[in-house]
Amino acid sequence: MDKLLNVSSAPHIRDNDSVKSIMEEVAIALMPATLFGVYNFGLYAALIILACIVSCVLSEYIYEKLMKKKLTTNDMSAFVTGLLLALNLPATVPLWVPIIGGMFAIIIVKQLFGGIGQNFMNPALGARCFLLISFSGIMTNFTVAKTTGIKNMIWYGLSGLNGYAYVDGVSGATPLALLKKGEEVDIISSFLGIHAGTIGETSAVAILIGGIYLLCKKIISIRIPGAYILSFVAYISVYSAFSENGFSIDYVANNLCLGGLMLGAFFMATDYVTSPVTPNGKIVFGILLGVLTGVFRTLGASSEGVSYAIIIGNMLVPLIEKVTMPRPFGVERRKHG
Amino acid sequence: MNKIGERIYNGIIKENPTFVLMLGMCPTLAVTSSAFNGIGMGLTTMVVLVMSNTIISLLRKVIPDGVRMPAYIVIVASFVTMVQLLLQGYLPAVYDTLGIYIPLIVVNCIILGRAESYASKNPIIPSMFDGVGMGLGFTVGLTSIGIFRELIGSGCIFGIKVMGDWYEPATIFVLAPGAFFVLAMLTAVQNKLKAPSATNVENESKLACGGNCISCNRIDCGEKSKAESED
Numbered sequence: 001m002d003k004l005l006n007v008s009s010a011p012h013i014r015d016n017d018s019v020k021s022i023m024e025e026v027a028i029a030l031m032p033a034t035l036f037g038v039y040n041f042g043l044y045a046a047l048i049i050l051a052c053i054v055s056c057v058l059s060e061y062i063y064e065k066l067m068k069k070k071l072t073t074n075d076m077s078a079f080v081t082g083l084l085l086a087l088n089l090p091a092t093v094p095l096w097v098p099i100i101g102g103m104f105a106i107i108i109v110k111q112l113f114g115g116i117g118q119n120f121m122n123p124a125l126g127a128r129c130f131l132l133i134s135f136s137g138i139m140t141n142f143t144v145a146k147t148t149g150i151k152n153m154i155w156y157g158l159s160g161l162n163g164y165a166y167v168d169g170v171s172g173a174t175p176l177a178l179l180k181k182g183e184e185v186d187i188i189s190s191f192l193g194i195h196a197g198t199i200g201e202t203s204a205v206a207i208l209i210g211g212i213y214l215l216c217k218k219i220i221s222i223r224i225p226g227a228y229i230l231s232f233v234a235y236i237s238v239y240s241a242f243s244e245n246g247f248s249i250d251y252v253a254n255n256l257c258l259g260g261l262m263l264g265a266f267f268m269a270t271d272y273v274t275s276p277v278t279p280n281g282k283i284v285f286g287i288l289l290g291v292l293t294g295v296f297r298t299l300g301a302s303s304e305g306v307s308y309a310i311i312i313g314n315m316l317v318p319l320i321e322k323v324t325m326p327r328p329f330g331v332e333r334r335k336h337g
Numbered sequence: 338m339n340k341i342g343e344r345i346y347n348g349i350i351k352e353n354p355t356f357v358l359m360l361g362m363c364p365t366l367a368v369t370s371s372a373f374n375g376i377g378m379g380l381t382t383m384v385v386l387v388m389s390n391t392i393i394s395l396l397r398k399v400i401p402d403g404v405r406m407p408a409y410i411v412i413v414a415s416f417v418t419m420v421q422l423l424l425q426g427y428l429p430a431v432y433d434t435l436g437i438y439i440p441l442i443v444v445n446c447i448i449l450g451r452a453e454s455y456a457s458k459n460p461i462i463p464s465m466f467d468g469v470g471m472g473l474g475f476t477v478g479l480t481s482i483g484i485f486r487e488l489i490g491s492g493c494i495f496g497i498k499v500m501g502d503w504y505e506p507a508t509i510f511v512l513a514p515g516a517f518f519v520l521a522m523l524t525a526v527q528n529k530l531k532a533p534s535a536t537n538v539e540n541e542s543k544l545a546c547g548g549n550c551i552s553c554n555r556i557d558c559g560e561k562s563k564a565e566s567e568d
Contacts, residue, residue, distance in 0.1 A: 108518075130509060130514075133512065134508050135505060135507065135508070136508065
């Protein structure tokens with residue numbers, strides 16, 4: 001009788017996952033896309049990624065110190081936010097853009113709403129949209145310019161160190177913008193990612209590797225990216241079928257590989273804090289994002305629509321969760337009316 | 338004289354309609370894209386507010402309680418129409434930039450709020466200066482929001498370029514989201530600096546519990562204090 005039995009309330013089964021371990025897995029999964037971005041756009045892209053990460057982590061550290069909150073810089077979440085933000089920037093931005101973006105993501109979008117777990121919007125995407133609206137000229141300029149020197153690098157951006165695959169002097173428009181204009185785009189290069197765009201979005205194959213890694217590690221469930229991509233394909237197919245040229249499999253496949261769709265579906269839409277927790281809610285959320293992205297891409301003024309679709313979806317998450325709350329076993333179905 | 342000063346101080350600092358009372362948010366967010374627009378909207382509202390407060394105070398014993406709202410609206414709407422026609426005639430630039438927001442002054446909560454809570458209960462002179470104070474407070478609020486939005490969003494203040502060529506304007510600040518950012522930041526600064534205002538009062542209660550009912554969880558409070566007072 002000397003054995004003390006531990007009596008506690010549920011939950012009784014615990015897991016060793018922590019915020020830190022999950023964030024580390026996400027960071028590892030982002031590595032293929034990051035490395036490909038650096039390979040594609042050159043070492044200056046690495047500098048942008050570094051600036052984003054440093055800005056995010058420092059902002060979090062300074063804010064939490066000043067507000068005397070618990071330090072969360074060790075849990076890697078600010079690191080992942082910075083990395084995601086960098087992957088969403090063109091490789092030609094001046095270095096002050098990632099710094100301002102990182103500060104906005106962490107301080108305004110994340111910390112002012114209560115820190116990790118409390119933000120209503122994906123911080124990296126919030127910052128990207130802030131930058132996109134604020135500095136639209138810089139943020140949509142994918143032209144590789146030839147400037148050198150530290151001072152020019154900070155103020156005007158630089159691509160003296162050009163990418164290895166993406167050779168210098170290539171004109172600015174992204175293939176997605178060309179596609180929208182009705183021009184032909186090579187599907188193989190779209191899939192591999194050797195074209196203009198933001199640092200991390202170009203290579204569908206690199207992002208898919210990371211996404212499959214996360215799925216295998218059970219960090220994310222297939223529901224959101226699956227529903228997102230399927231509903232997007234369905235929308236684009238219908239749109240393509242009713243367009244002037246008739247249905248074209250090339251158009252659908254290019255739309256799927258180009259732009260931020262893959263990056264958004266696997267890494268942005270699946271953010272734990274800003275996506276629904278209910279299983280059915282995840283599917284509803286994915287379908288909503290797919291349709292919104294399709295509408296923005298086909299009917300909107302810009303050729304891209306993933307970031308706006310996801311942040312609008314983020315704001316509807318509480319409603320989706322309310323509607324799709326699962327019925328516990330044995331509880332009677334609620335009568336309507 | 339003291340009463341007049343107190344009313345103006347109250348309107349500008351203590352109960353500033355923009356940063357403390359959070360009234361009239363529609364024009365505050367919509368027209369403050371530049372400092373000039375802010376000052377134009379603020380002064381227009383002030384003129385209407387002073388006149389409507391005066392007339393409502395004058396008629397406070399005539400207007401029956403049951404129909405006071407329609408009566409106030411009629412008075413305010415008459416003044417707004419007058420101001421609108423005057424602006425159109427003499428200041429067409431202001432009239433063009435403010436556009437639909439001039440007729441909307443009729444339903445501005447500051448004007449109806451002051452009519453309801455002050456002018457309808459107080460004599461003419463204090464009511465008039467209440468209008469002056471509140472109007473100035475509104476003008477100060479809108480102008481300061483306008484200055485920050487214009488400065489960050491286009492590098493100018495009152496249309497004069499103050500930032501160098503190196504400055505890349507953050508366009509979002511002259512668009513709708515910028516109004517929310519700047520308003521929130523200025524209100525936060527006002528709260529942080531503990532500027533004397535209606536919401537930053539020190540606890541002056543003589544009750545043992547401190548009298549801070551907002552952050553108190555006791556539910557037996559009312560009954561207990563009643564019992565204590567009966568003893």
